[in-house]
Amino acid sequence: MPNIYYCNGLGKNDLGILRAVLSWEECAKLLQLFSVQYAGLQFPTMTQQDQGSAVLNMLQGEPDGRWRVGFYSFDADLPQIEEWVQTCVASRKPLGQQLPH
Numbered sequence: 001m002p003n004i005y006y007c008n009g010l011g012k013n014d015l016g017i018l019r020a021v022l023s024w025e026e027c028a029k030l031l032q033l034f035s036v037q038y039a040g041l042q043f044p045t046m047t048q049q050d051q052g053s054a055v056l057n058m059l060q061g062e063p064d065g066r067w068r069v070g071f072y073s074f075d076a077d078l079p080q081i082e083e084w085v086q087t088c089v090a091s092r093k094p095l096g097q098q099l100p101h
Contacts, residue, residue: 002027003057004085005043006078016043016055020085027056030084036072044073052078 001023005016022030036056044055056072074081 001059003059004081005055005057006082007053007055019054019082020089022088026088029088030056031067033084034074034076034081036074038068039071039073041070043071054078054081 001021003018004020004022006019007016039055043057054074054076056074058067058069058072060069
């Protein structure tokens, strides 16, 4: 499952804060809206100039194989990504409603 981390670049070893765990469907929708750049297998190093950025972590290969395992830096501003995350999370069904009875 892909994860989104938010980073502020203020800490010397800022590895970001986990913001959301996405389904593959949610990740595909996100990647249709925002472009990303592959950053490698290690969490990208943030600089003090990075006053807010987001990183996508692909823990496993995407089902269709288009995306590599590793970290991706977003080309969008953090507020744009946060707006999408809030909309995405708000539209999810509660856990009890996701499972068939």
